[in-house]
Amino acid sequence: MFTNALVIAWRESLEAMLVVGILLAWANMQSDRTRYRRAVLFGVSGGIACAVLVAIAATVAREFFSGDALDIFQILLLFLTWALITQMVLWMHAHARHLKAHLHRQADKAGGQLGVALVAGFAVARECIEMVMFLFGAFVQGADQGAAGMAGGITIGIAAASATAVLGVRGARYIRMSWVLRISEGLLLAIAASMLATGIDRVLARDWLTRLADPVWDASAWFNDMHGVGRVFADYVGYRAQPSLLWLLAFATWAALIFWQMRRAPEKS
Amino acid sequence: MLTAFVAVASAAETPVFTVIAKGGHLIPDKLVIPAGQRVKLIFQNQGPGPEEFEIAEMRIEKVLAEGAESFAVLPPRKSGDRIRLFGDFHPDSAVCNITVQ
Numbered sequence: 001m002f003t004n005a006l007v008i009a010w011r012e013s014l015e016a017m018l019v020v021g022i023l024l025a026w027a028n029m030q031s032d033r034t035r036y037r038r039a040v041l042f043g044v045s046g047g048i049a050c051a052v053l054v055a056i057a058a059t060v061a062r063e064f065f066s067g068d069a070l071d072i073f074q075i076l077l078l079f080l081t082w083a084l085i086t087q088m089v090l091w092m093h094a095h096a097r098h099l100k101a102h103l104h105r106q107a108d109k110a111g112g113q114l115g116v117a118l119v120a121g122f123a124v125a126r127e128c129i130e131m132v133m134f135l136f137g138a139f140v141q142g143a144d145q146g147a148a149g150m151a152g153g154i155t156i157g158i159a160a161a162s163a164t165a166v167l168g169v170r171g172a173r174y175i176r177m178s179w180v181l182r183i184s185e186g187l188l189l190a191i192a193a194s195m196l197a198t199g200i201d202r203v204l205a206r207d208w209l210t211r212l213a214d215p216v217w218d219a220s221a222w223f224n225d226m227h228g229v230g231r232v233f234a235d236y237v238g239y240r241a242q243p244s245l246l247w248l249l250a251f252a253t254w255a256a257l258i259f260w261q262m263r264r265a266p267e268k269s
Numbered sequence: 270m271l272t273a274f275v276a277v278a279s280a281a282e283t284p285v286f287t288v289i290a291k292g293g294h295l296i297p298d299k300l301v302i303p304a305g306q307r308v309k310l311i312f313q314n315q316g317p318g319p320e321e322f323e324i325a326e327m328r329i330e331k332v333l334a335e336g337a338e339s340f341a342v343l344p345p346r347k348s349g350d351r352i353r354l355f356g357d358f359h360p361d362s363a364v365c366n367i368t369v370q
Contacts, residue, residue, distance in 0.1 A: 059319065059334045067312070067339030071331060130321060130332045134358050137318035137335075150358075201328050205341040207309075214344060226326035234328070244344075 005150040009131060009157025014164060015191060015236070016127035019085070020044055020120050021165030022184045025172040026092065027116070029180065032109070036116055043117035047124030048132075054125070055132040074126065075202050081122040082195040086254070088119050089188050090261050092181070131158070189258070190237045196254060197238030200247055212249070215242035283342065287311040288365055290320040290333075290356050295365040304348035304369045311340045321357035330357070 027036035057065040172180045220241040225234040233239035289296045302308045312322040316335030323330050331339045346369040356363030
């Protein structure tokens, strides 16, 4: 049970830690790195505070904030984070292109700091809500043996995920700067993709939208999204073996938007 | 609650099943759902403590405080599929094995 909780916590918080780690690695490469680093840490604290508040609200005031409200709140967070990460990557991309030129306008910096803080905060809040709720529940119940073990597992799992991210940030120093940028952008886009896919799944589970056509194709025989490598792709890139038309349209639109925005970036300055 | 139930049932003829989390177990622990159509699962947590209803393969996760209720609509599945619904906060005891027929 302990190991189980540890692995679950590690896997579930890894995404948030990855986002935070990437932002820190990116911040380290900027000329005014302390500002950006502070913005990231500010975002993380805000995210944790938000998760704690939501968990308390869901437990104490469940007449106002019950299962459905919590669900809707999480869906909202999911799409907000997805949109912010997309925006962030495009901004980072443009930022990197004319880094040497004249991108030190104050407004741009302030916007960047706010963006960095928001992305970190939302990513942490979303991933933390469930774990905080569990810990909170275990605490309120007076923590029987199993719950205490699981709480310990979760704590160590989160610590392990942070350590993984820190190692990544440290490791980034030995990689060429242009590659760190490229890898950061790629990883962030992958995370955004998985958020988009999860968001669509959750909206569909609430029956707010139709799948349009389902499934458009079935690749589960070659590359199943439920087990092994396919599952990892599903969790971190948003892969679906049996995509609905809705999924396809959403991904095609999003990819086209990013491609178009990145293309026109150089002339903008 | 009742009106919502009737509205959904008449709108799409979606079969509805309820799964309750209680004392670290899921009730019922087995469920048979029809193949080839959407199915609505209602989750209720009667406690004690919070529970997270999860179907890992279908990436469905619903965290519920004690006394809370929510639902998930599953996409159509093939006959013979097996789905493992479990409570992530009691993964060893809170399990409901769903068979598609």
